[in-house]
Amino acid sequence: MSNAPAIVAAEGPIRRRPVALLELARKNRGVLVGLALVAVLFLVALLAPVISPHDPIATEPDNAYLPPLSPGHALGTDELGRDQISRILWGARISLPVAFVAVAVGLVAGGLIGLVSGYAGGLTDLLLMRVIDALLAFPALILAIALVAALGPSLRNAMIAIGIVAIPAYARLVRAVVLQLKQMEFVVATRSLGATPVRIVLRHLIPNLMNPVLVQVSLSAGFAILAEAVLSFLGLGAQPPTPDWGQMITTGRTFLPNDPWLAIIPGVAISITVYSFNLLGDSLRDALDPRLRR
Amino acid sequence: MAEPLIEVRGLKTWFPVRSGVVSRITGHVRAVDGVDLTISQGETLGLVGESGCGKSTLGRSILRLVEPTAGEVYFRGKNILRLRRGGMRRIRREMAIIFQDPFASLDPRQTVGDILGEALDIHRLTSTRRGRAQRIAELLGLVGLSSDLAGRYPHEFSGGQRQRIGIARALAVEPLFIVCDEPISALDVSIQAQIINLLEHLQEQLHLTYLFIAHDLSVVKHISDRVAVMYVGKVVEVSPAGDLYRRPRHPYTGSLLSAIPIPDPRLERSRERIILKGDVASALDPPSGCRFRTRCFKAQPRCAESEPPLDTVNQGDHQAACYYPLA
Numbered sequence: 001m002s003n004a005p006a007i008v009a010a011e012g013p014i015r016r017r018p019v020a021l022l023e024l025a026r027k028n029r030g031v032l033v034g035l036a037l038v039a040v041l042f043l044v045a046l047l048a049p050v051i052s053p054h055d056p057i058a059t060e061p062d063n064a065y066l067p068p069l070s071p072g073h074a075l076g077t078d079e080l081g082r083d084q085i086s087r088i089l090w091g092a093r094i095s096l097p098v099a100f101v102a103v104a105v106g107l108v109a110g111g112l113i114g115l116v117s118g119y120a121g122g123l124t125d126l127l128l129m130r131v132i133d134a135l136l137a138f139p140a141l142i143l144a145i146a147l148v149a150a151l152g153p154s155l156r157n158a159m160i161a162i163g164i165v166a167i168p169a170y171a172r173l174v175r176a177v178v179l180q181l182k183q184m185e186f187v188v189a190t191r192s193l194g195a196t197p198v199r200i201v202l203r204h205l206i207p208n209l210m211n212p213v214l215v216q217v218s219l220s221a222g223f224a225i226l227a228e229a230v231l232s233f234l235g236l237g238a239q240p241p242t243p244d245w246g247q248m249i250t251t252g253r254t255f256l257p258n259d260p261w262l263a264i265i266p267g268v269a270i271s272i273t274v275y276s277f278n279l280l281g282d283s284l285r286d287a288l289d290p291r292l293r294r
Numbered sequence: 295m296a297e298p299l300i301e302v303r304g305l306k307t308w309f310p311v312r313s314g315v316v317s318r319i320t321g322h323v324r325a326v327d328g329v330d331l332t333i334s335q336g337e338t339l340g341l342v343g344e345s346g347c348g349k350s351t352l353g354r355s356i357l358r359l360v361e362p363t364a365g366e367v368y369f370r371g372k373n374i375l376r377l378r379r380g381g382m383r384r385i386r387r388e389m390a391i392i393f394q395d396p397f398a399s400l401d402p403r404q405t406v407g408d409i410l411g412e413a414l415d416i417h418r419l420t421s422t423r424r425g426r427a428q429r430i431a432e433l434l435g436l437v438g439l440s441s442d443l444a445g446r447y448p449h450e451f452s453g454g455q456r457q458r459i460g461i462a463r464a465l466a467v468e469p470l471f472i473v474c475d476e477p478i479s480a481l482d483v484s485i486q487a488q489i490i491n492l493l494e495h496l497q498e499q500l501h502l503t504y505l506f507i508a509h510d511l512s513v514v515k516h517i518s519d520r521v522a523v524m525y526v527g528k529v530v531e532v533s534p535a536g537d538l539y540r541r542p543r544h545p546y547t548g549s550l551l552s553a554i555p556i557p558d559p560r561l562e563r564s565r566e567r568i569i570l571k572g573d574v575a576s577a578l579d580p581p582s583g584c585r586f587r588t589r590c591f592k593a594q595p596r597c598a599e600s601e602p603p604l605d606t607v608n609q610g611d612h613q614a615a616c617y618y619p620l621a
Binding site for chain 2: 184185186188189190191192193194195199203204207208210
């Protein structure tokens, strides 16, 4: 090189490895806390049979309506004398898998629809988006209720229904981002090099989709847990005597004036779970963005 | 003159305009509307015109990044608009593009090494990891960047450095022909000169042919061998650069040149400016005859009747599409 001025690195060379989740958690407190909370929730779900002090469905009528902090029952007992803390711990075994499956259904189906719709455009886009519009025309919970009613009330059907309800949000989000990315010059540049559509989708579109999708995953995981609680509250999800947070609120509701903890404790469990997922998703979004990385 | 590398004949790129509930096509934006151009091996053809006149669309149509509506584009004698997918992919090795916006043209999620390596991967230009890394380092060196920057992300660079990365990517496929789509318009004036010098240096070293799109006439004058002036989808004048600036024939070119300030206060005060009336004609519904007649200070009835072909004024290399050219 003779007359082209050389530009040398200002700092020493920085080698960047592929982003690992644990590495991110080490650097970012939000990710660390979110990840820890979610990990604890999963551990609780996994270890519920071991760490629960009592059988969650064993009734003890003599010990009914014990308030929290009673000896032997840290969070008290319900109207049938079942240990609350055991039921809460076991409840995680319902909520988390439901959230996981529902998000997976929504993400895979919605993401695929969005990608195809956004990238192909034209008639394909038109048809797919009309289907999504039809899904969106119903309020989310009403649609979930209708779907479960049609499929028959059970936990499995509740998961599928919640997943289907989550599809439009993913499809529209992914489509919108793909439409935007498709016009970006770096995508045109890749095309000008002779890249195939598959390469463009895998190497450029999907990595650039991660941020908004991750946020949507956290939000819809929260929504899925809430929706499952609502369906169970209405008797369309987990069936008694399965220990389920939503269902516990249904029962507890009757006793609100005298024994409010029966409804409040599962409500707190739902809140903590939803909060954990939202915190993790939000802080991951910030941490993953290379523009914000320090 | 050397043999033509690119020959464009009757190229039209129209974009349909849809409206109404059933998306009926109600008209076309004639972004490029019948362009003939020849670019010789090793030369730089400057392409100037106002924004929206179709220069970028013309550049992208030649590379088939936008699919032209009609016409022919010959690259080394082969009409590339007829090529199927596989053939086109092979041809893409020989043509490249450099973009205007150095921030939008690099994938924020890829390292510089991966951005440059992508072209190598697509065309399988290197067989080993080591060879790939070596070639990436070589490309960075070629554009004056240090090779240990390969692991960095685009956001860690300044605009000028990013533009160098964009140039390195274009060079990765070892092209013969590069469309420079306003490569310096988004840069600081001090950086503009660096990039221009780099492009000239690379042209010499690698025997490149450029289509250099810009709206800055002084920059184009400096870098181009020949210059084509576009107005609303048409080339209205094409000429060797020096000739065009010394003696423009088309009134539009004349008015463009009269807008260049002279860096001497005394001469600048006496500079005669041609102020055009009205607005740029619509590419959706261009005027009859000569498209420039609605703003032209020399327009006559004849200009509305028929469109002057590019060789109306024909003095060897210098052609202009005007019935009443400037002296």
